Amino acid sequence: MDADELTALHLDYRKVLRLRGAIQALVLIALAIAAELLLPGPRGLFVAIGAALGLWLALISPARKFNRWGYRLSEDRLRVISGWLFHSDTVVPLGRVQHIDLDQGPLMRRWNLAQLTLHTAGSHGASISLPGLKHSDASAMREAIRAHIRDGRA
Amino acid sequence: MNDGSPASLSTGQRLHPAGLLAGFVGGLPQLLFPGAAAVYGTRSSDLGAVPVIAGVLLISLAFRWLRWLRFRYITGPDDVRIEQGLISRSARSIPYDRIQDVSVEQRPIARLLGIAEVRFDTGGGSGDEASLAFVALTEAERLRDLVRARQSGDAVAAEPGAAAAAAPTAPVYAMDTRRLLTLGFYSFSLVIFAVLGGAAQQFDFLLPFGWSDLAQLWGMAEQRGVDLTQFSRSAQLGGAALMLAALVAIGIVTGIVRTVLAEYGFRLDRTPMGLRRRRGLLTRSDVVIPVARVQAARITTGPLRKRRGWYALHVVSLGGKGSGEGSGEADHVAAPLARLDELWPIIAAARLAPPAADQVFHRARSGAWIDGWLLAMGAASVAGALLWAATGLPGWWIVLAGPALVALLAIPRGLGWWRTRYAVDAEQLYARQGWWRQQQLIARQINVHSVTIAQGPLLRRRRLANLDFGIAGAALTFHAVPLETARAIREQVLALAAPVDFSEL
Numbered sequence: 001m002d003a004d005e006l007t008a009l010h011l012d013y014r015k016v017l018r019l020r021g022a023i024q025a026l027v028l029i030a031l032a033i034a035a036e037l038l039l040p041g042p043r044g045l046f047v048a049i050g051a052a053l054g055l056w057l058a059l060i061s062p063a064r065k066f067n068r069w070g071y072r073l074s075e076d077r078l079r080v081i082s083g084w085l086f087h088s089d090t091v092v093p094l095g096r097v098q099h100i101d102l103d104q105g106p107l108m109r110r111w112n113l114a115q116l117t118l119h120t121a122g123s124h125g126a127s128i129s130l131p132g133l134k135h136s137d138a139s140a141m142r143e144a145i146r147a148h149i150r151d152g153r154a
Numbered sequence: 155m156n157d158g159s160p161a162s163l164s165t166g167q168r169l170h171p172a173g174l175l176a177g178f179v180g181g182l183p184q185l186l187f188p189g190a191a192a193v194y195g196t197r198s199s200d201l202g203a204v205p206v207i208a209g210v211l212l213i214s215l216a217f218r219w220l221r222w223l224r225f226r227y228i229t230g231p232d233d234v235r236i237e238q239g240l241i242s243r244s245a246r247s248i249p250y251d252r253i254q255d256v257s258v259e260q261r262p263i264a265r266l267l268g269i270a271e272v273r274f275d276t277g278g279g280s281g282d283e284a285s286l287a288f289v290a291l292t293e294a295e296r297l298r299d300l301v302r303a304r305q306s307g308d309a310v311a312a313e314p315g316a317a318a319a320a321a322p323t324a325p326v327y328a329m330d331t332r333r334l335l336t337l338g339f340y341s342f343s344l345v346i347f348a349v350l351g352g353a354a355q356q357f358d359f360l361l362p363f364g365w366s367d368l369a370q371l372w373g374m375a376e377q378r379g380v381d382l383t384q385f386s387r388s389a390q391l392g393g394a395a396l397m398l399a400a401l402v403a404i405g406i407v408t409g410i411v412r413t414v415l416a417e418y419g420f421r422l423d424r425t426p427m428g429l430r431r432r433r434g435l436l437t438r439s440d441v442v443i444p445v446a447r448v449q450a451a452r453i454t455t456g457p458l459r460k461r462r463g464w465y466a467l468h469v470v471s472l473g474g475k476g477s478g479e480g481s482g483e484a485d486h487v488a489a490p491l492a493r494l495d496e497l498w499p500i501i502a503a504a505r506l507a508p509p510a511a512d513q514v515f516h517r518a519r520s521g522a523w524i525d526g527w528l529l530a531m532g533a534a535s536v537a538g539a540l541l542w543a544a545t546g547l548p549g550w551w552i553v554l555a556g557p558a559l560v561a562l563l564a565i566p567r568g569l570g571w572w573r574t575r576y577a578v579d580a581e582q583l584y585a586r587q588g589w590w591r592q593q594q595l596i597a598r599q600i601n602v603h604s605v606t607i608a609q610g611p612l613l614r615r616r617r618l619a620n621l622d623f624g625i626a627g628a629a630l631t632f633h634a635v636p637l638e639t640a641r642a643i644r645e646q647v648l649a650l651a652a653p654v655d656f657s658e659l
Contacts, residue, residue, distance in 0.1 A: 076652045087609040091644065092624075093652035096603040098252050098276045099284070102245040109243070120603035121276075121472060121656065122624025128604060142247060149249045149655070150232055 006070030006081060012111035013069075013132025017062035019107055025054030071130050073141060076148070078118065080130050092128045094148040096120045102138055114138040118145065166226025166237060172267040173288030174218055179263050185214060227286055229300060234274060236284055248284055250304035251657055252276045258294045270294040274301070326429070326500050327489045329420040337417060337491040338410030340459055344401070346408045417490055424503050429469065429488065443486050446659070447472040448504045450597035450628045452485070453497060456590060466490050467497045469504055470597075470627040484627030506596050509584050515575040518634040523571045525612045527564050534560045566590070576632040578643055581650070583623065585630055597625055599647045600654055607640050623647070 032050025039046070064084040072079045079091045101117040108114060108131070115131040116138045133141070192206040220240055228235040234253070237245045255275040264270055269288040276283055289297070329337070418435035428444035452468040459465070467489040488500050498508050509515075534556030542553050569589035577584040583602075586594045604624035613619055619640045621632040632640070 077648065085611055087614060087619075088606055089608075090604060090606040091648055092604040093648060095652065095655035098656070099246055099248040102247070103239075104243040106241050119276075120624055121626045122603040126603070126624055146232055146247060146249055149251060 006072050006079075009066065009069050009071075009132035010111075010113060010134050010137075012134075013108075013113055014062060014066045016107045016111060016113060016132065017066055018058065021058040021062045025058040028057065029054045066132075069132065073144070078128065078130070078145070080128055090128050092118050092120060094145050097145060097149060100142050100145060102135075102142055104135070108132075116141055166228040166235070169222060169225055169227075169286060170269045170288050170290050170293070171222070172269050173264075174215075174222055176261075176263045176267055176269060176288055177218055178215055180261065181214065181218075185210060229297065234284070234297075234301070236286070246284055248274055248276060250301055253301050256298040256301050258291075258298060260291070264288055272297050323423065325421045325423050326503055327420075327422040327492065327496060329417065329491065333491055334414060334417060334420070335410060336464075338413035339406060340456075340464070340491070341409035341413045342402075342405045343409045343412065344405050346404065420490065422488055422500065429500075429503060431486065431488065441486065443469055443471050443488075443504075445503070445505055448506070449484075449601045449626050450595055450630070451488075451501050451504060451506050452593055452595050452628065453494075454591065454593045456592065459491075460592065463493055464491050465494055465497060467492065467500055470625070472626045501596065506598065507582060509577060509582075509596070510579065513577050513579060513584070515577045515584070515586065516635075518571060518574040518576070518632075519616070519618050519636065520571065520634075521616045522613050522618050522634040523568065525616070527560075527568075529612070530560045530564075531557050574633050576635070578646070583630060583632075583647070585632060587633075595628060595630055597623070597628065597630055599650045601625055601659065602647050602651045603656075605644045605647060607637075607644065609637075 029047075029050045032046045032054075035046040035050075036044070061084070065082075068084045068087070069082045071081070076095065077091050077093045079089070081087070081089045097118045098121055099119050101115075101119070103115045103117065104113070105115075112135050113132055114135045115129055116133060117127050117129045119127045130138075188210050189207050192210055193203040196203045196206050221238070224240055225236075225238045227237070233247045233249045235245060235247050237243065253274050253276055257273045257275065258270045259273065260270045267288075268291050270291050271285060271287040272289055272294045273285040274283060286297075415435050417433050419438075420433040421431070423430045423432075425442065427442045428447070430440070430442045432438065432440050448469055448471050450470040452470060453465050454468065455465045466487065469486045469488045471484055471486060488504070489497060492500075501508060535553065538553040538556040542550065566589060570587065573587060573589050573592060575584075575586040578599075581599055583597050583599055584594060586592070602623045602625060606622040606624070607619045608622060609619045613634065617637045618634045619637050621635050621640045621643060623630040623632075632643070635643070
C-alpha cells in the first residue's frame with residue numbers, strides 16, 4: 001500500500017535540486033550580508049542565520065526532498081508522493097485528466113529533464129506535477145496518459 | 155532543441171505574423187505606465203522623452219517577436235499541442251475529447267487584419283486554458299471544424315430555447331414577500347458605511363469642506379469651552395444608545411434593500427435542461443444550471459438562522475460557459491432562505507441525496523488542534539519574553555500579552571474545530587464545518603477528480619492526515635483523519651471514480 005512500489009525520480013534531478021538550493025542559498029547569504037551592513041544588531045547575527053539557512057537549503061534539504069519523492073503510474077491512475085516536512089500523497093485517475101503540460105526550465109534542460117503536469121477539472125489542487133523525469137520518459141508517459149483518455153471514451 | 159521531443163519546433167505551425175501587430179497595439183495600454191515613468195524620468199534631460207518611449211516600444215516589440223519565434227502549435231491525430239517559452243520550454247497537450255468548446259474571437263484590430271484569437275475551453279476549473287493569439291481567420295475556422303469533427307459523436311446539448319418552451323409547472327422553490335423580507339432582515343449589513351467611507355476618501359475634493367476643517371471645528375469648540383464631558387452622564391448614554399439604534403436601523407434597511415434588489419421574485423424550476431433560476435428586481439437574471447454539471451450541494455446557515463430553522467442552499471456546478479454569470483461563477487444560490495425539508499427536494503432534483511438519518515459523522519481529531527495551540531502558545535510566550543528582555547520595558551506583564559492573545563483567538567478556532575465533521579457513505583461525501591458560518595457540503599464520490607493525503611509535521615506525529623478531494627468549484631477537505639482511515643476512504647472513492655472517464659460524467 002505504501003512506499004515500496006514507488007518509482008524514484010531520475011538521479012540527475014537531485015543535481016538540479018542541489019543547484020537550485022545553492023542558488024537560493026547564495027541569494028540568501030547576499031541578503032544577509034546586506035542586512036549585516038545596513039541594520040543595527042549584534043555583530044554577525046544576520047550572517048550566522050543566513051549561513052545556517054543557506055547550508056540547510058543547499059546541502060541538507062535537496063537530498064531529503066529527493067528521497068521522499070516518488071511516483072507510480074498504474075493502469076488507470078498516477079500517484080505522486082512528495083514533501084519531506086510537509087507530506088503530500090496525491091492520486092489522479094487518468095480518466096479525469098483535462099490537459100497535460102510538459103515543462104523544461106533552464107536547469108532541468110541542462111540534464112535533459114522535464115516536468116509532467118496533469119490538469120484536472122477540480123478547482124482546488126486541480127493539478128498534479130511530477131518533476132525530474134528524463135524528457136523521453138516524460139513524453140512517453142504523456143503519450144500513455146493521452147492514449148488512456150482516448151480509450152476511456154471509446 | 156530536444157532530441158526526445160516528438161513534436162519539435164520544426165514541425166509545428168507558427169501563429170499569424172500580423173498577430174504581432176494586433177498584440178502590440180492591444181498591449182499598448184499596459185505600456186502607459188512605463189511610458190509615463192519614462193517621460194517623468196527624462197523630463198529634466200536634454201534628450202527628451204521621445205527616444206526613451208521609442209526604446210520601450212521597441213523592447214516590447216522585440217519580446218513579442220521572440221515569443222512569436224518560440225511559439226508553435228500542432229494539430230496531431232489525438233490532440234492539439236502548444237509549445238512555447240523563451241527560456242523555460244512548456245509543451246501543453248489538449249486531447250480533442252477534452253475540448254468542450256472552441257471560441258473564435260475577433261476584436262476590432264484583429265478584424266481589420268483578418269485574424270482571430272482561438273481559445274480551447276476544456277471546462278476545467280483552473281482558468282488558464284489554451285489560446286492561440288492570433289491565427290488567420292480561415293485557420294481559426296479550420297481549427298474549430300477540426301476539433302468538432304474529431305470529437306467522437308457527442309450528443310449535442312439541447313438548444314437554449316427549449317427551456318423557455320417548457321410547459322409552466324409548479325416551481326421547485328419560490329420565495330414570497332414575507333420570506334424575502336425575513337431574508338433581508340438576516341442580511342443585516344453595514345457595508346454602506348464602508349462604501350460611504352471609501353467614496354468620501356476617494357472624492358473628498360468634491361466635499362465643500364475638508365477633513366482638517368472638521369478637526370479645526372472641534373478645536374474651536376473646545377477652545378470656547380464646549381466639552382463633551384460637561385454633558386450629563388444620561389445625555390451621553392442616551393446619545394450613544396441613539397447612535398447604536400440608528401446604526402442597527404441603517405444596517406437592517408441596507409440588508410432589506412439589497413436583498414429585495416437581488417432576490418425579488420426568486421423562483422427555481424426544474425426543466426429538461428436543468429435547474430432554472432430567475433431572480434432580481436431591476437436586473438432580472440435567468441440562469442439554467444445543467445443537472446449533469448452539478449458537482450456538489452452546499453447547505454449554509456448561521457447561529458441565528460439555525461435557531462429559527464432557516465438554511466440556504468448553494469449548488470456548485472462545473473465552471474465554464476452557459477452559467478450566464480461569467481465563467482468563473484461556479485457557485486449558484488438555489489434557495490436563499492428555506493426550511494430543511496424544503497431543501498431536500500431541490501437537492502434530489504440536482505441528483506444528490508441527503509445523508510441518511512442514521513449517518514455517522516466523525517469529528518476531526520482534536521489532537522492536531524491541541525498541538526497547534528500549544529505550539530502557538532509556546533511561540534507567543536518566547537516572543538513576549540524576548541521582547542521584554544530586548545526592550546527592557548518596565549511591565550513584566552507584557553510577557554503574558556502574546557499568550558493571552560493566542561488564547562483569545564483560539565476560542566473561535568476551537569469552536570470551529572468542534573463543528574468540523576465528515577462522513578462517507580456508499581456514493582457520497584459529506585463535510586461540515588464552521589461555527590459562525592456553518593456549512594455542510596454534499597458531493598458525489600464519482601465527481602472527485604483527484605485525492606490528496608496531506609500531512610504537516612504536527613499531523614504526522616499523531617498519524618493523522620488531511621484528506622483533500624479535487625472537486626470542480628468547491629474545496630472539500632476532511633480534517634485530521636486517522637491515516638489508515640484516510641487511505642481506506644481514498645481507495646473507496648478512487649475505486650468508484652477512476653473507472654469513469656470525465657466525458658461520461
